[in-house]
Amino acid sequence: MMYNIYEGMDMKGTVLRLEKSSIFDGDGLRTVVFLKGCPLRCRWCSTPESFQKQIQTTLDGSITYGQVMTVEEVMVEVRKDIPFYFHSGGGVTLSGGEILAQPDFAYNIIRRSCWEGINTAIETSFYGDWLKIERILGCANTAFVDMKIMDPLKHKQYTGVENDIILDNIRRAGQGIKGLKLVIRRPLIPGVNDSKEELEALGAFLGELPGVDHLQLLPYHRLGTDTYRKLGIPYQLAELEVPDEEHMKWCAETTEKYVKTII
Template sequence: MTKTRQLNGTVLRIERSSIHDGQGLRTVLFLKGCPLRCIWCSTPESQNPVPEKGYAKERCRECGLCVEACPAGALSLDGESGGLQINREKCRGCFACVDKCPSGALKRYGYSMSVEQAVAEVSRDEIFFFHSGGGVTISGGEPLSQARFTAAVLRECKRLGIHTAIETCLFAPWEDVKMALPWLDVLYADIKVMDGALHKKLTGADNTLILENLRRADASPYNIEIIARVPMIPGITDTGENLSETVRFLRQVKKLKDIELLPYHRLGTDTYKHLGREYSLKGLFPPTQERIAERRRFLAKLME
């Protein structure tokens, strides 16, 4: 392996044998940290760039072991409302509480990993890549928020002959995008909403940089495939107007291989609770299978 000077990344988790994040079976490295705050985000535990903890009250036995272990006095058991009270301002992030918890009520999100460790984790699955045509996908969070780490892992995987992909929102300085491109086979680009003002309202940032980065990646000399991914948020991103505008823009992208619709789901709502946060789309429900099929047909027609 090329000498990579003690470069560490903050990894949320590693998933193996995924069939949703690229061709064949994928090993997916989910990284911590994202510059956007999409109101529909299903992995809120990926947004904060540093490790943090979640608390599932329903699993807590109120044994007090975590309170005793905490060196910062950040935890208390509240007799009245029940459950653990966490003063996140006082917390020093030592995770002694998580280590002591006997019930799994406290969970750690994120840990530090070197490039060498990450590549070793990916390499364990090489036999599956060989038989399925799969490889590694770096996702998040936003993989380009840790661009040096992402690029180094991709480079080492490429040297080992492993197929590489990233899933990115492309809201990153061009220098960071450029770092990853030489080592990429597929770039999955989230194109959420074409209207800049609406994009800012829904994600916290305007989309000018995102679209510009996609144009520049397309014009780069690298032989990459671009697959655009549009989150299908009912009545917000799946409208005829947004999908038409999206296809109009993507028609100019020469390396574009496909556009995928990713249906909205609510799997992350409990995690908001565990992090002590509110989920803002409480009243929104996932689209029906009929609606998903209809929108996919609509999109296919636009792409003809």
């Protein structure tokens, strides 16, 4: 099927990879477009190959991470799965890295997908300029936003950036945007952001935002440690244990006093 020329179709960006038929990144079966580049350096990040916007190779040269693509080249891949979206209620999800590291590229993919009637979702930290975020949200059906740590000093220590911009952007989006489902995610890192004080601060913050649909609590995992080794990057949280089911339940009960929580 041929598509007419449209604004932004030849814009280039760096794509880490595309994953087909995902069930973890929004409703239904989804094509997930992972973009390269992220200003955060979360110590628990499972995709160190997404840190740099540039194309990278492993130390031994056996694996290459990333490729330069145009918006239309991405859309060609997205359209291949339209029958699966139709039958499952799925669509396309933009993820990272951090999509706000390539905001114009991300916007043009989301805008075109929306124009073609494809359900759209984004996964982001909200660390970016609100005006860039706002226009992306105007074309998104769902936004999954990570809230790493409420304590500003800890946030800086464990992610490398301050959280005032993130909190301000969540406040703005959390007032409610027509047609947008806003989901907040908290990766639970043992001893870092899973204390009673942290969880209650998170719940109280979200409880004041009528536009938040729910909070998802995600258990810490060690996925990605082998990629750190292949890239020659030290992994700093190797000593941490994965939280058990009982602890996850306690975390949910703590936040449910303030906001709807889903594990």
